[in-house]
Amino acid sequence: MLLSASSQPQSVKGNDPLTLCYIDEKKGLGVRTLVDCKAGEAIHRFTGEIKADIEQHSLQIWQDSHICGTEYIGYLSHSCAPNCRLDMDGFRLITVRDICANDVLTIDYAMTEDRLYRQFACHCGAPQCRRWITGRNEPVHEAGKVYLETLDCGQ
Template sequence: MNLAKPNPTLVEVLTTEVAEKRTDPLTGHRSLFALRSFEPGETIHEFSAKATHTTPNFLTVQVGENKHIELFPEYLECINHSCNPNCLFDTTRMELVALAHIEPGDEFVFFYPSAEWDMDQPFQCHCGSLHCLGMIGGARYLARETASRYRFTDFIQSRLRR
């Protein structure tokens, strides 16, 4: 037994077939990491609605006008935002889809406005990506030029075209 090793109980870990959920017990911050590689366009996991709400909250994904779902399996709600996303919640196919090549150990990250028109809790992003947008409030606040660089759900895409 090597006592110099970091104590694994410092981070709570839940492992599924494709992902590992890590919870920081001090901050409660949750994140989801890939356990295998994915190619762009590949389905990472199917999802369904555990519950449906008429208003958004910080855990829901928007699937339509006044229609916001809680995700099942629940660990998918641990996927954090990045302005440089590697996956998308495709709410037409109800599949989490890879947007980029993902390596085992990479954190799954999605662009919150890709599936949210007007977020319940806007926040200041510190994702550290080259083109970090700063304030994230939902697709309705994106400049046309910015939006053109991103993939969105069919619902959000239709709202952007209005």
């Protein structure tokens, strides 16, 4: 029997129970877990190529070092109340709360990145949503200020 790559994703023993998926036009690609996970589980160990420069799907490991070409973690969605975090010392993806199979995995981009490849408006829906996402070490740029002012005027 032939199994096509597009058939229903299956968790294969020995492989990480994750899958890339298309979320929507705004968010693009994301990552889902195929199994239920408990809080505090290391659900994926990642590898990639380490470069000095930031790229669209890279993640910062330490100052001036970014990992790119990763299988999954470069495609994790942002949330201001994420269900996962990255352990950049152990190169592991760790859950911060219980997650159900098929849930989209999220991290807070500002937890790893000093500056982002691109700042963006956030619609994650968390009560503490910051509405405009920057790296942890950079100011909101001009377009972001205009966007936030527009939001404030509308309220």
